[in-house]
Structures are given as C-alpha cells and as structure tokens.
Amino acid sequence: MPTSPEAVYRLVHDTLTTKFELPAAEIRPDATIGELELDSLALAELAVVLSEELGVEVTEEGVTRTTTLDEFAAGVARATAPAGDAAALDAQ
Template sequence: MGTTYDQLVHILTGKLEVPAERVRPDALFGELELDSLAVVELEVVLEETFGVELWSDGFDQSMSLAEAANQLAASQLEV
C-alpha cells in the first residue's frame, strides 16, 4: 500500500486534486490552499484510511505533510 506519506500524497493529489507541485514533505497544509470543504473531506478521508483523528483540536495549517505522515504512522502503531 506504500508509506504513510505516499498515502497522504495520493489523498491530496487524487481525491482533493491538489496540484502535485505543491505537495512535498516540507509543505505546510496552509500552503495547499484547501478550502473549508476540502479540509473537512481531508479529515474524514484520513480518519477512514488510517483509523485515527489527525487534528483533535482542529485543522492545523502550520503542520507540514511530513509531520502529518509521521503522526499518522505513530498513531497507527498505538492502535
């Protein structure tokens, strides 16, 4: 199935149609220019895919994609 980061990239570029040139490990979610509907869809898809909630206190625009992937991977190990 690929790494957690690869899955995150697939979700962003495939389901949410974020341009691939914007998606890189050091990119912040705020740089992806997701509208509020896309943020909600991202939260739902991440929870369905990984079985964990990434942002318990609300969407964090200052989180990088690498940080998100690491947090998702670590959360899956705890489950």
C-alpha cells in the same frame, strides 16, 4: 496495524492529488497545510479519508496552518501504532 510515516505520506500525497485535485508538484514533505490552502473543512474530509484507509480514527486536532505534510504524516503514523511502537516510531 502500524503504518510507517513514509506510507502515510504516500497515502496523503495520493489523496491530495486525486480526491482534492491539487497539483502534484506542490505536494512536498515540507509544504505546509497553509500553503496548500487546506481549510478546516478540507482537513476534516482528509481525516475521514485517512481514517477509512488506515482503519484507525484520525483527527485534525493539533494540525495548524504551519504544520508540514511530513509532520502531519508522522502524527497520523503514531496514531496507527500501539503505544510501544509509537515510541519506536518517534525514536526513528
């Protein structure tokens, strides 16, 4: 089931505020993984939560300290879409 980058972002936002107990004010589309102090363990746990919610395998591969939440959400959204739809999402 393809999920839009906006919907993935909302899910990431909610997960970071509830499960990870981060202050909502810090969670912005341009906030980076490094700024939020999400270490490799936190990213791995986030990937497990997102995989479960979205029904696809989400990995933390390619995510670095400078990746923004926007970029992260877009990458996860691509993973939820069949190949053709992913291209369409990229074009958006």
